[in-house]
Amino acid sequence: MTQTAATRIRKQVVVEAPITRAFAVFTERLGDYKPAEHNLLRVPIAQTVFEPRVGGHIYDRGTDGSICRWARVLAYQPPERVVFSWDISPHWQLETDPAHSSEVEVRFIAETPRRTRVELEHRNIDRHGPDWQSLSDGVAGAEGWPLYLERYAALLSEAS
Amino acid sequence: MDTYRSTNVWDALGDPTRRAIVERLAERPRAVGELAAELPVSRPAVSQHLKVLKNAGLVAEQPAGTRRIYRLNPAALSVLRDQLDAFWARALTGYTDVVEQPEQETP
Numbered sequence: 001m002t003q004t005a006a007t008r009i010r011k012q013v014v015v016e017a018p019i020t021r022a023f024a025v026f027t028e029r030l031g032d033y034k035p036a037e038h039n040l041l042r043v044p045i046a047q048t049v050f051e052p053r054v055g056g057h058i059y060d061r062g063t064d065g066s067i068c069r070w071a072r073v074l075a076y077q078p079p080e081r082v083v084f085s086w087d088i089s090p091h092w093q094l095e096t097d098p099a100h101s102s103e104v105e106v107r108f109i110a111e112t113p114r115r116t117r118v119e120l121e122h123r124n125i126d127r128h129g130p131d132w133q134s135l136s137d138g139v140a141g142a143e144g145w146p147l148y149l150e151r152y153a154a155l156l157s158e159a160s
Numbered sequence: 161m162d163t164y165r166s167t168n169v170w171d172a173l174g175d176p177t178r179r180a181i182v183e184r185l186a187e188r189p190r191a192v193g194e195l196a197a198e199l200p201v202s203r204p205a206v207s208q209h210l211k212v213l214k215n216a217g218l219v220a221e222q223p224a225g226t227r228r229i230y231r232l233n234p235a236a237l238s239v240l241r242d243q244l245d246a247f248w249a250r251a252l253t254g255y256t257d258v259v260e261q262p263e264q265e266t267p
Binding site: 006007009011013015016017021022025026029032033034035038086093102118120122125126128 | 174237238240241244245247248249250251252254255256257258259260
């Protein structure tokens with residue numbers, strides 16, 4: 001595994017929907033499908049807004065009117081591509097320093113007029129922490145991957 | 161949900177003292193006593209925080225004579241990565257459900 005592979009996540013899904021709908025749902029209805037625990041506000045989220053332009057934000061508005069802007073829109077090319085920053089720190093708070101933000105790119109590819117492949121890459125994850133990569137020698141054993149893969153698998157089966 | 165929460169590295173780093181410990185261990189491995197001397201908290205408190213960090217997979221310990229040396233676990237990046245991976249797995253599952261619903265709700 002290269003260093004780059006360790007600092008990014010790639011996922012893809014194929015959905016039974018035309019590309020324009022796939023793009024529109026991903027952006028406009030983000031609040032309807034993102035996991036509920038993804039909430040930096042102190043109150044429940046009333047609405048998640050994806051501002052459809054470069055320089056816009058993705059923000060959550062709480063039931064009390066409070067607002068949390070947790071992403072900056074870096075590229076907006078409907079219906080093919082969108083890129084946004086991930087301004088959420090590892091302690092699940094708003095990250096105000098862009099140097100410590102990671103980045104999410106989503107690409108939409110029409111496989112047929114009714115079917116779309118959605119490719120997602122979350123990259124530069126290492127920017128969130130101290131210099132993880134420099135910690136070369138150490139204990140990458142029992143407490144590392146296997147344990148977390150197990151938890152991840154449990155999470156997936158829970159979600160399905 | 162509870163499992164997700166209690167093992168959450170993001171939560172483990174939510175505490176400012178633990179964040180300070182991680183930052184110091186990122187410079188070099190240290191013993192409990194060294195950390196306690198550098199931070200405005202007691203030695204037992206440092207031990208308690210180290211335990212949380214260790215349970216979250218962020219910190220590893222190794223004996224050195226009579227002392228225990230703590231260092232950042234190089235697998236910590238993988239841990240962070242796993243958290244985000246889990247997030248997107250759930251998000252994309254939800255997304256697929258929404259996008260494949262009949263289109264009646266959208267104008």
